[in-house]
Amino acid sequence: MTGEASKAQDIFQDTLREAAFLVANREPPADRYWFFREARWRCLDVVAQGVQPEHATNESTELSPKAPEQIEQLEPEQLAIWISAAPEPQRSALALYYLDEFNYREMMSMLGLKLTDLSRAIASGRREFQAWLNTTVPAAASE
Amino acid sequence: MKRLSRGLRTLADCAPIANAKAPDRRMRTAVSRAKRTEDFAAQQSFDRAVAKLVQATPVSTEIQEWFANERMAEGAKRSWKKTALHPAILAIGIALVVIAVVAWITFDEQMHAFPGTATAKKLLNVAAMTRPSEFEPMETEAGTLNDLFFMKYRLEHYDVPPEFSQQRTIGVRVFDDDEAGQVAQISLAEKRMQLFLFPARRDSRSGKPEEFEGWRYIEQEGWTGAVQARKGVLFMAAVRGPKKDLAPYLTTKPQLR
Numbered sequence: 001m002t003g004e005a006s007k008a009q010d011i012f013q014d015t016l017r018e019a020a021f022l023v024a025n026r027e028p029p030a031d032r033y034w035f036f037r038e039a040r041w042r043c044l045d046v047v048a049q050g051v052q053p054e055h056a057t058n059e060s061t062e063l064s065p066k067a068p069e070q071i072e073q074l075e076p077e078q079l080a081i082w083i084s085a086a087p088e089p090q091r092s093a094l095a096l097y098y099l100d101e102f103n104y105r106e107m108m109s110m111l112g113l114k115l116t117d118l119s120r121a122i123a124s125g126r127r128e129f130q131a132w133l134n135t136t137v138p139a140a141a142s143e
Numbered sequence: 144m145k146r147l148s149r150g151l152r153t154l155a156d157c158a159p160i161a162n163a164k165a166p167d168r169r170m171r172t173a174v175s176r177a178k179r180t181e182d183f184a185a186q187q188s189f190d191r192a193v194a195k196l197v198q199a200t201p202v203s204t205e206i207q208e209w210f211a212n213e214r215m216a217e218g219a220k221r222s223w224k225k226t227a228l229h230p231a232i233l234a235i236g237i238a239l240v241v242i243a244v245v246a247w248i249t250f251d252e253q254m255h256a257f258p259g260t261a262t263a264k265k266l267l268n269v270a271a272m273t274r275p276s277e278f279e280p281m282e283t284e285a286g287t288l289n290d291l292f293f294m295k296y297r298l299e300h301y302d303v304p305p306e307f308s309q310q311r312t313i314g315v316r317v318f319d320d321d322e323a324g325q326v327a328q329i330s331l332a333e334k335r336m337q338l339f340l341f342p343a344r345r346d347s348r349s350g351k352p353e354e355f356e357g358w359r360y361i362e363q364e365g366w367t368g369a370v371q372a373r374k375g376v377l378f379m380a381a382v383r384g385p386k387k388d389l390a391p392y393l394t395t396k397p398q399l400r
Binding site: 005008009063064065067068071072074076077079080097098099100103104105106107115116118119120122123126129130 | 152153154156157159160161165166167170182185186188189190191192193194195196197198199200201203205206
């Protein structure tokens with residue numbers, strides 16, 4: 001989310017330090033999602049202070065049955081770059097969703113989103129990614 | 144997914160990539176309905192492929208080291224001692240103990256109650272409050288007073304049991320009580336003891352006096368009474384003090400409360 005490992009490390013350590021401080025004050029984090037919420041807000045704070053990406057209106061298209069084959073041709077870094085360029089809260093929603101470790105309630109809790117907003121962010125993310133795939137891996141996209 | 148309702152479509156868009164992770168019935172319903180559509184099959188294939196790519200993302204050694212102690216921030220497990228001393232648990236525990244003690248006392252009282260317990264306790268209060276001047280002076284043996292009660296007050300079977308019949312009296316009185324009926328109260332010289340004779344409670348159906356076997360002890364505000372039922376009349380010897388002050392007078396051992 002930050003685009004720099006050193007910034008991410010600082011945020012990680014700050015988050016742990018905050019958790020340790022809360023534990024020392026006998027107010028430990030209520031659940032493990034606290035760490036994700038806290039780290040995400042810190043990331044957003046850091047990103048807001050840096051250079052902002054230019055947000056263009058992304059193309060979107062219906063999902064293709066060939067999408068799995070297109071995706072197989074991608075490098076993981078390409079996906080990471082695409083997701084990190086998405087606007088918030090879509091970026092966080094897609095990142096959490098595709099980690100495949102949280103259910104929708106947990107994601108709503110961590111992101112502070114309503115179900116309709118979370119659903120919209122994920123659904124539009126899929127269509128936009130499909131449009132990007134069709135441009136990036138056009139050969140596989142041809143039906 | 145055009146055939147899905149808006150609510151179910153919203154849920155299906157966030158459907159778990161692994162079906163087993165559906166957290167609630169609403170989501171399971173949405174997934175179940177969505178599976179009947181072609182769009183959802185495409186969505187799941189797409190999501191699985193992306194998730195697979197995410198899983199394949201290499202994690203640098205440096206970042207792996209951050210999570211070497213992933214469980215370091217996990218809350219320490221509470222020991223049973225700490226749990227037991229938690230104020231809420233402690234309060235619940237104390238409340239349960241109090242309830243158990245009260246329940247046991249009530250149960251114990253019920254087990255040892257006898258017909259006329261309430262009246263006997265009331266008369267123990269009377270014993271505590273009666274001044275010597277309220278008695279009619281009468282110096283004789285307690286066992287001889289049954290004639291007086293019968294001749295003067297028409298009280299049948301108001302007999303002092305043999306255990307106390309040899310005791311010297313210093314005063315007597317007979318009075319009416321709302322609950323007990325006609326009560327004979329005798330003041331003894333020894334230990335400022337008092338004796339009571341009053342009608343036994345009658346069964347509401349048969350009309351017969353409710354009686355019981357042997358002696359029964361009761362206690363009320365520092366006074367102790369030993370009660371016996373005979374021929375429809377209850378006899379109570381009352382003394383200011385513990386049970387042991389009365390025990391030597393009773394030839395048959397009373398049921399301990």
